[in-house]
Amino acid sequence: MRITSVTTTLSAEDILHDLKTLVEPQVPELTFHEVVLQENFLEITGTFRKFIGIPFLARVRILSVLNNVLTLRMERVKVLKIGIPKFALNLASKTLAKKAEEMGLTYADKALSVNIDSALQKSPHVHLVVDNLAMADGVLTLAIKGIEADVAALQAEANKDKIAEEEAKRQAEEARLKEFNRKLGLIPRTADSYSDFRKKLLKKIPAGRKNLGEYAFLLPDLYVLAYRLMKDKRVAKRDKVVLGVTFGYPLLPFDLLPDKMPILGKVDDLALIFFGANHMLTKIPVPILVKHWQGELKTLKLLRDNLGTLVGFTPAKTLDQVYGMVDGSLEKKKPSYLPDEEYLLPDEVKPLDLDPIFQPVLQAKPEEPVKLGKNIPEENQKK
Numbered sequence: 001m002r003i004t005s006v007t008t009t010l011s012a013e014d015i016l017h018d019l020k021t022l023v024e025p026q027v028p029e030l031t032f033h034e035v036v037l038q039e040n041f042l043e044i045t046g047t048f049r050k051f052i053g054i055p056f057l058a059r060v061r062i063l064s065v066l067n068n069v070l071t072l073r074m075e076r077v078k079v080l081k082i083g084i085p086k087f088a089l090n091l092a093s094k095t096l097a098k099k100a101e102e103m104g105l106t107y108a109d110k111a112l113s114v115n116i117d118s119a120l121q122k123s124p125h126v127h128l129v130v131d132n133l134a135m136a137d138g139v140l141t142l143a144i145k146g147i148e149a150d151v152a153a154l155q156a157e158a159n160k161d162k163i164a165e166e167e168a169k170r171q172a173e174e175a176r177l178k179e180f181n182r183k184l185g186l187i188p189r190t191a192d193s194y195s196d197f198r199k200k201l202l203k204k205i206p207a208g209r210k211n212l213g214e215y216a217f218l219l220p221d222l223y224v225l226a227y228r229l230m231k232d233k234r235v236a237k238r239d240k241v242v243l244g245v246t247f248g249y250p251l252l253p254f255d256l257l258p259d260k261m262p263i264l265g266k267v268d269d270l271a272l273i274f275f276g277a278n279h280m281l282t283k284i285p286v287p288i289l290v291k292h293w294q295g296e297l298k299t300l301k302l303l304r305d306n307l308g309t310l311v312g313f314t315p316a317k318t319l320d321q322v323y324g325m326v327d328g329s330l331e332k333k334k335p336s337y338l339p340d341e342e343y344l345l346p347d348e349v350k351p352l353d354l355d356p357i358f359q360p361v362l363q364a365k366p367e368e369p370v371k372l373g374k375n376i377p378e379e380n381q382k383k
Contacts, residue, residue: 246276275316287343
């Protein structure tokens with residue numbers, strides 16, 4: 001983008017805002033409080049903090065602008081606080097001089113020169129020439145020409161911090177997931193009679209068909225997972241009821257629910273299992289699932305990622321929506337589970353029950369200390 005010339009005005013509030021946004025980030029020790037425009041000079045009040053706060057008032061007169069260099073005269077600089085040590089003032093002066101040089105400012109013979117090209121190095125995609133400036137009625141008027149700006153580069157520059165922030169978040173999330181998966185692999189898996197039975201059957205399957213064997217065990221593995229979760233004290237009681245109903249009802253030799261019953265009557269046995277399995281895999285924390293899952297973890301992840309989509313094509317969809325609303329409302333009042341990372345720790349440090357619908361488990365009272373002589377026969381006490 002290119003503009004031949006433009007005239008703009010700056011009020012005292014505009015200059016104060018520019019000082020705060022352009023200068024204060026470069027000189028963190030400096031804070032500007034007020035700017036006053038009078039005829040041909042600016043009066044600036046602020047504080048310079050280096051060990052102690054040094055309030056100041058500076059009066060600056062605008063002399064000229066030539067070859068894109070603005071010349072100002074420091075007519076008055078006053079420290080507004082008595083009792084500031086001389087070494088503090090000297091240190092403040094040296095710090096300001098160093099910062100000014102970095103920003104393209106030079107000071108000599110009470111004249112402050114501002115090289116606009118040097119000042120714009122912080123914004124390399126913008127170039128302009130200040131042709132003239134004047135001050136009247138408390139307003140600074142600037143005539144600017146030869147304005148050139150690379151809009152695309154400016155937009156990219158503006159988004160750079162946002163992109164860097166998003167990249168930092170992405171890397172942090174990747175590191176978190178990597179550490180989470182590492183700890184997940186250290187969780188001891190549940191071993192019982194089903195584990196031995198499953199291993200024996202898998203050994204009889206030819207090596208080239210092991211994957212088919214894993215898929216053949218999907219339904220038994222889900223049933224065993226539900227059974228083990230119902231015995232785990234960390235699983236909420238409400239979820240245990242859901243698992244008991246959804247996995248237990250299809251095993252009944254008769255139909256307890258008539259077809260005319262709303263919602264449940266239209267749900268067949270297989271859809272009921274789909275609903276229960278999806279609820280189990282999405283609601284219960286992953287570390288608890290991993291501990292009790294008997295199959296391969298990639299199979300568990302496959303089920304967890306895709307079972308919800310499958311439920312959407314079965315009669316269980318309505319049941320899932322209705323129960324999801326009820327369960328979601330209860331979870332907002334009081335969550336049933338801690339964050340997944342908390343369950344990577346040993347089981348014994350976990351709370352026994354976080355279920356919001358049932359009353360919390362009463363803490364067992366500590367055993368009373370045995371009183372001396374309480375269980376000692378009387379004849380021994382007399383001795």
